Amino acid sequence: MTNSFHESNALTHSRSSQTYIIITAFCSLLAIVGFALYGLPFFYDFFMKEFGWSRTVVTSGNALGKLLVAPLFGFIAGWIIDKYGPKRMMMAGAIMTGVALIGLSLMKSLGFFYLFYVLNALGYVFGGPLPCQVIISRWFTKNRGKAMGIAYLGIGTGGALVPLIASGLERNLGWHLALTIIGLLIIVIAFPLALFIKDNPVKQDVDVISEPAVSIRNILKNRNFFILAIGSMCSIGAVGGINQHIKLYLRDLDFSQSQAAHVMSLVLFMSLAGRVLMGMLADIMKRKYVMILIYMIVGSSIPLLLMPDFPGRIYLFALIFGIGLGGDYMIIPPDGRRPVWYQNTGTRHGNNSGCRWIG
Numbered sequence: 001m002t003n004s005f006h007e008s009n010a011l012t013h014s015r016s017s018q019t020y021i022i023i024t025a026f027c028s029l030l031a032i033v034g035f036a037l038y039g040l041p042f043f044y045d046f047f048m049k050e051f052g053w054s055r056t057v058v059t060s061g062n063a064l065g066k067l068l069v070a071p072l073f074g075f076i077a078g079w080i081i082d083k084y085g086p087k088r089m090m091m092a093g094a095i096m097t098g099v100a101l102i103g104l105s106l107m108k109s110l111g112f113f114y115l116f117y118v119l120n121a122l123g124y125v126f127g128g129p130l131p132c133q134v135i136i137s138r139w140f141t142k143n144r145g146k147a148m149g150i151a152y153l154g155i156g157t158g159g160a161l162v163p164l165i166a167s168g169l170e171r172n173l174g175w176h177l178a179l180t181i182i183g184l185l186i187i188v189i190a191f192p193l194a195l196f197i198k199d200n201p202v203k204q205d206v207d208v209i210s211e212p213a214v215s216i217r218n219i220l221k222n223r224n225f226f227i228l229a230i231g232s233m234c235s236i237g238a239v240g241g242i243n244q245h246i247k248l249y250l251r252d253l254d255f256s257q258s259q260a261a262h263v264m265s266l267v268l269f270m271s272l273a274g275r276v277l278m279g280m281l282a283d284i285m286k287r288k289y290v291m292i293l294i295y296m297i298v299g300s301s302i303p304l305l306l307m308p309d310f311p312g313r314i315y316l317f318a319l320i321f322g323i324g325l326g327g328d329y330m331i332i333p334p335d336g337r338r339p340v341w342y343q344n345t346g347t348r349h350g351n352n353s354g355c356r357w358i359g
Helices: 002-051 055-084 086-106 110-127 129-139 144-173 175-195 216-220 223-252 257-284 287-305 313-331 333-337 339-358
Strands: none
Touching (some): 002 110, 002 129, 002 175, 055 086, 129 144, 144 175, 223 257, 223 287, 223 313, 287 313
């Protein structure tokens, strides 16, 4: 009876810990990806107005940050996480991202603009999807897909909230203080939760398939890895380009700050539906067909931005593109949920993520 009591307590504690892991991953993705990645484009027109910079300059910060960080850190970030654990990386990523946004709210020169964008890219690498995928893979052997899906809803939730938050703060406090507050929110939301997680469960509830760690050399010999990498690079280039330019495009159409914020929020709100829908389809269809469907949805939505204006055009685009955006972020991580990749999840996702960042 005593053994049964202890086993019951251990199981309850394990489930509580798994719940905490999901909450931590959800909040990290909400803050570091949702708030930072989708929040910064809201401020591009303010950069242009105050500093006299061109559209090319204000959108180049994200590109330069990713291009510098991806080759130097993206491909080894997974190895670092496998070696030192995701906890430290998530904490560091939260601090880097928050400081980057605060720095961007205070900077006065192009040099510091690029410097803080590089720091923001580092924060994304160390605290974003990659360590969250690894921590979930380590803690879940059953229901790993559901756990990953719930955590990834944090991206869409943060992305849907941040334009509305930024718009309200900017209207009442100005864009400098608005960006500072968002940077502080990122640290407050993501850092404390990551501080108390454990990199590995004390005891596995379900045995993990024991496989030798796969070396980077063997991964690079796998043809499917390159197919996924190239597909990732192309798809993230498309959705990333739209997200970086959508606010400026809407302002060109004489949308107010509030109207633009609502369209940006709608895109990310629909991405939540896209994540759920495509996740369900991936459970009943071959993933390659779901990937093709997602790419077709994204590709078919973009021409709406080039068509002559008609009532509801922008909102129709937001609905369709949002669904494709959610599916694009959701479809590749599930491949990392296979137990045979358990021991080198960080390395494999790090290599793939490096290609996505370059895209």
